[in-house]
Amino acid sequence: MKKTRFNAHHRKLGAKMIEFCGWDMPVEYKGLIEEHLACRHAAGLFDVSHMGEIHVTGRDALAFVQHISPNDAARLSPGMIQYTGLMTAKGTYVDDMLVYCVHPEFFLLVVNAANTDKDYAYIQSVKGGYEISLDNASDRYSQLALQGRQAIPILQPLTDINLAPMHSFTFAFGKVAGKECIVSRTGYTGEDGFEIYTLDQEPGILWDAIMEKGAPLGLQPVGLGARDTLRLEAKLPLYGNDIDDTTTPLECDFKWIVKFKKGDFLGRDVIVRQNEQGISRKWVGFELVDKGIARPHYPVFVDGKPYGQVSSGTYSPLFKKSIGFVYLPIAKTAIGTEFAIGVRDKRLKAVVVPTPFYKRDY
Amino acid sequence: MYPQNFYFTKDHEWVAVDGDTATIGISDFAQKQLGDVVFVEQPEIGKVLAVHQTIGSIESVKAVSEVFAPVSGEVTAINAELGTAPEAVNQDPHGKGWIIRLKMANQADLGALMKAADYEKYLEGLTH
Numbered sequence: 001m002k003k004t005r006f007n008a009h010h011r012k013l014g015a016k017m018i019e020f021c022g023w024d025m026p027v028e029y030k031g032l033i034e035e036h037l038a039c040r041h042a043a044g045l046f047d048v049s050h051m052g053e054i055h056v057t058g059r060d061a062l063a064f065v066q067h068i069s070p071n072d073a074a075r076l077s078p079g080m081i082q083y084t085g086l087m088t089a090k091g092t093y094v095d096d097m098l099v100y101c102v103h104p105e106f107f108l109l110v111v112n113a114a115n116t117d118k119d120y121a122y123i124q125s126v127k128g129g130y131e132i133s134l135d136n137a138s139d140r141y142s143q144l145a146l147q148g149r150q151a152i153p154i155l156q157p158l159t160d161i162n163l164a165p166m167h168s169f170t171f172a173f174g175k176v177a178g179k180e181c182i183v184s185r186t187g188y189t190g191e192d193g194f195e196i197y198t199l200d201q202e203p204g205i206l207w208d209a210i211m212e213k214g215a216p217l218g219l220q221p222v223g224l225g226a227r228d229t230l231r232l233e234a235k236l237p238l239y240g241n242d243i244d245d246t247t248t249p250l251e252c253d254f255k256w257i258v259k260f261k262k263g264d265f266l267g268r269d270v271i272v273r274q275n276e277q278g279i280s281r282k283w284v285g286f287e288l289v290d291k292g293i294a295r296p297h298y299p300v301f302v303d304g305k306p307y308g309q310v311s312s313g314t315y316s317p318l319f320k321k322s323i324g325f326v327y328l329p330i331a332k333t334a335i336g337t338e339f340a341i342g343v344r345d346k347r348l349k350a351v352v353v354p355t356p357f358y359k360r361d362y
Numbered sequence: 363m364y365p366q367n368f369y370f371t372k373d374h375e376w377v378a379v380d381g382d383t384a385t386i387g388i389s390d391f392a393q394k395q396l397g398d399v400v401f402v403e404q405p406e407i408g409k410v411l412a413v414h415q416t417i418g419s420i421e422s423v424k425a426v427s428e429v430f431a432p433v434s435g436e437v438t439a440i441n442a443e444l445g446t447a448p449e450a451v452n453q454d455p456h457g458k459g460w461i462i463r464l465k466m467a468n469q470a471d472l473g474a475l476m477k478a479a480d481y482e483k484y485l486e487g488l489t490h
Contacts, residue, residue: 033398315400315423
């Protein structure tokens with residue numbers, strides 16, 4: 001099993017560890033609900049070093065990113081970041097990813113841990129005649145996410161980067177606790193916050209310094225368990241559950257990442273056709289009306305007939321109810337529409353609700 | 363750690379016996395494995411359960427676990443406080459986190475269960 005460079009920190013904290021995509025990762029420290037609420041009300045620190053980082057460099061770097069992504073990377077100046085998908089020729093997802101523009105001949109792609117090897121192989125397979133170099137740098141990077149309303153007060157004393165003026169989805173190079181880092185105003189929780197990348201081979205002091213500054217402000221380490229419930233409340237999709245190589249950005253309500261006017265990209269013709277003809281199903285949020293918890297892969301029933309499965313579902317620590325996401329036939333996606341979810345031997349009533357479930361108010 | 367007078371199952375239920383009344387819950391090991399408990403599904407009072415029959419389910423944020431009857435008998439009480447405070451299963455699994463009481467049908471059912479010392483050895487085998 002692979003270990004992040006913060007593994008000893010998790011063990012020392014007594015975290016419950018699990019194997020996740022071949023990595024030995026903390027699923028919770030003190031408890032999922034407490035960690036979730038600490039992140040919502042103060043701040044949370046996450047080890048996300050398992051995420052993948054791929055360098056795309058060379059004369060055709062921008063053109064190549066434009067080829068694999070439906071979003072318009074030409075809009076990116078150095079220091080800007082874009083959320084997008086890595087597309088198949090069918091307009092479906094190989095993965096979702098963040099594209100960091102270091103300069104027009106150097107893009108950093110941040111991809112899911114579960115998909116890093118697959119993505120890298122795919123990117124190499126579609127490289128064609130583009131004059132670029134590809135480098136799967138994932139094992140050299142460590143990454144922490146500091147998320148929550150206390151993120152700036154915690155991080156600012158530790159870095160020479162002026163954090164407050166940074167816009168969402170931008171990044172800067174600088175020092176954090178004496179280590180060279182990339183600091184980006186991004187995250188996977190619905191909170192304000194930062195993701196901190198370093199190539200330093202001994203990054204442990206980053207964790208220690210952030211925890212020391214943050215503990216008096218309510219910062220807690222957060223495991224993968226609460227990472228999932230936080231992202232779900234904020235309507236951030238999880239690859240493998242909510243999106244995969246059978247879903248298009250239009251179906252999962254991410255039409256905004258598709259820039260039809262930017263020129264060609266992988267899968268564009270399929271997505272254009274789907275946009276003209278209209279989608280037949282859509283990804284929507286639900287609440288369970290009956291008592292219980294709807295979890296991923298539980299069967300869904302529309303008008304009494306089976307219709308796929310729950311894509312993501314959990315108990316919401318913030319709202320204290322069962323929430324989730326599901327693909328429904330387009331005619332059944334209006335807010336208030338009722339359907340059923342099979343929970344063991346029962347069919348429980350669920351209702352389509354507005355999303356995101358959580359939107360920060362600061 | 364585990365009460366000396368309790369009986370335990372391989373599925374991590376415990377039984378405390380008082381005359382022909384059996385109080386049933388899940389062990390400290392089980393609650394730690396589950397994490398934060400948010401919902402406990404309990405049977406109706408009067409339901410007659412056979413050994414290994416499903417009592418109900420315990421849902422944590424991340425997982426759901428069925429609870430099986432360690433002994434046979436009729437349900438005489440359910441812990442109604444778990445309806446509003448399911449976290450008692452985490453905070454006091456061997457006490458306030460009890461789930462149901464049964465009027466035992468057959469004392470001999472206890473013979474198949476582990477005492478605390480054996481259960482602790484069983485746990486060592488699972489975690490090492």
